Amino acid sequence: MLFLILAILSTWIALAGFGVVSKNTGIQDWIIDRGEHRAAVIKGFLVSTVLALWLLSLVAFFGTVGDLKGIAIVVLGIWLAIPVFVIRVILPLLDRDEHGSARFMTPRETDQWTEANNKPAGLLLGRDAKGRDVRYAGEAHLITVAPNRSGKGVGAIIPNLLTYSGSVLVVDPKGENARVAARKRTEIGKTYVLDPFDTTGLATASYNPLSRITADNPDAADDAAALADALVVRGPDDDSHWDDEAASFLEGVILFVALHEARERQHLGTVREIITETPERFNQILEIMQDCGGLVARTANRFLGKSEREASSVLSTAQRHTKFLDSERMTRVLGTAAGLSFSELKKNQGTTIFLCIPPDRLDTYGRWLRLMVNEALQDMASTDRKPDLPVLFLLDEFAALGKLQSVKRAMGLMAGYGMRLWPFLQDLSQLKATYGDVAQTFFANAGAVQWFGVNDIETAKQISETIGQQTVVMRESDGDTSSHARSLLTPDELMNLPNETQILMFQGKRPLPCQKLRYFDDPAFSGMWDVDPQR
Known part of the structure; x- marks a missing residue:
């Protein structure tokens, strides 16, 4: 014995x-x-x-x-x-694994992962059981799925703003990220805050989307089309005739304003002014556009060739999608001068741009966020230089951006443009409602997916299915054994994880349960951040 x-x-x-x-x-x-x-x-x-x-x-x-x-x-x-x-x-x-061989990372595999990803390009995601940083240093995009007030900011966004040496564009709905991390980001590189509603108390910069549409730009028409696409918010099915016609019409008007209006009038406020003119003045402008040639003339010709009823519907749709431009705060931040350039994100490593707007204004002014993200992605694609560290797009409240073709294209690419997108979602239904069947492509192209705080059953079911099943062997009373399938984590288990626990999934690797970060009580971030006066 x-x-x-x-x-x-x-x-x-x-x-x-x-x-x-x-x-x-x-x-x-x-x-x-x-x-x-x-x-x-x-x-x-x-x-x-x-x-x-x-x-x-x-x-x-x-x-x-x-x-x-x-x-x-x-x-x-x-x-x-x-x-x-x-x-x-x-x-x-x-x-016996006939029903599935799903499992978590072993300690040895975790050791190998943490060592391989402990690089300057590594983005902080959490801490393993030994208290070491868990990072992702790959070139693919990332996705976080977590509900409101579950720790996305304190555990993912702010820790990376405090530590990542590359350039960052961050959607910052509450302005909290800027209030906490702007000082540290200024130490890393040049920092801009675009804050039309003064949520941060910091000086706001401006950006004029029309400044990049110039006569010597061979991509001027494409840039105008991308800008119009950002202004028109479509549903997931892309089957709205009126939205398509409104976008096509706005493309021509944008090109007209950028290339043929006086310099001080080359901004989106003028576009809004033109499409809300009196019928007499509006028709006069269309006649002027007909004399401009090219796409501008074709836009005017197409509009004038429509029936009165169809033309009225196209115009009213364009007016609806640009209504946010009536705000003086919007026209100020969209500026008549060129303002900042998103190309700085690539050209000057360490540059940071905060896009701040209050959550209660997202429904009305979400188009401004769409516009800024779209313009930044356009600049990434048109700037040949590839930075040493990828430009990071921290896209909080991702669903508020609506469906953007530039985002869909970027998520389908890996490192071609020297950038990584990191969308933050509250649940999977948000992505499906916005992008439809294409939503699955986002996850297929993600190098790292972060899940925590799951509180809806559909999201929990999909995570459970993604993680997979294991084979459970049971011994019967007669001594024989039988095998059964069991989810490695059931939906119920996922919805009842401890608050400090998250699940990380890396492309081609086993899932890794680990601890979430909290910058404000973590000695590793001591002295880097400022207290948010609004908390």
Whole structure:
């Protein structure tokens, strides 16, 4: 009996000592890789052999010959029974995976991942069971799915604003990220805050989207089309005739304003002014456009060739999509002067641009965010220079941007333009409602996906399906075994994870449960951030 206890203890020591068994943030008590488990069992058996010899030597030294023979027989029997038990019972259980072989990263795999991604390009995602940073340094995009007030800002956005040395564009609906991290970002590089509603208390910059549409720009028409696409918010199905016609009409008007109006009138405020003119003045402008030639003339000709009813519908649709430009705050931040250039994100590493707008204004002024993100992506595509560190787009409240062709194209690319997109979603239904069937492409092209705080069943079901199933073996009362499929994490388990726990999934790797970050009580971020006066 003493030997059996020692053998079990030695096998346990081998399992723990060689890193096969580990506690993992309360999700699953044991994380076992079968190949490593076999090796550990063998090592445990060898240790038990040494203990057996040690026990026999004690008996030989202190006991009689009879004692030695008796103990030797018992020890030999148990010693031979252990490998038989392992071979006949343990290993067959480990080998059965006909219903699925899903598992989490092993400690050894986690070690390899943390070491390989501990680079300047590595984006902070969390901490592993040993307290080490878990980063993603790949070139693909990232996605975070987590509900409101679950820690996206404190655990993902702000930690990376405080530590990432590359350029960053961040959608900052509450202005909190700028209030907390702007000082640190200024130490890293030049920092701009676009804040039409003064949510941050910081000086606001301006950006004029028409400044890049010039006569010597061979892509002027394409840039005008992309700008019109950003102004017109479409549904997921892309089947609205009136939206398409309004976008086409706005494209021509934008090109007219950028190339043929006086310099001080070359801004979106003039576009809004033209399409809301009196009928008499509007028709006069269309006649002027007909004399401009090219796309501008074709736009005017197409509009004048429509029936009165169709033309009225196209014009009213264009007016609806540009109504946000009636705000003086919008026209100020969209500026008559050129203002900043998004190309600085690539040209000057460490540049930061905060896009701030109050959450209660998103429904009305979300188009401004769309416009800014679209323009930034256009500049990324048209700037040939590839930075040493990819430009990071932290797209909080991603659903508020609506469907953008430039975002869809960018998510379909990897590192071609030297940038990484990081959309933040509250749940999967948001992405499906915006992009329809294309939503799955976002996840297929993501190098890292972060899940935490899941509180809706549909999202939990999809995560559970994505993580996969494992094979669970049960021993029946008659001694036979049967195998069954079980989700590695069921929807219920996902919805009841501890608040500090998250699930990370990296392309081509096993899922990794780990701890979330909280910059404000983490010594690693001490001295980097400022207290938010509005909290």
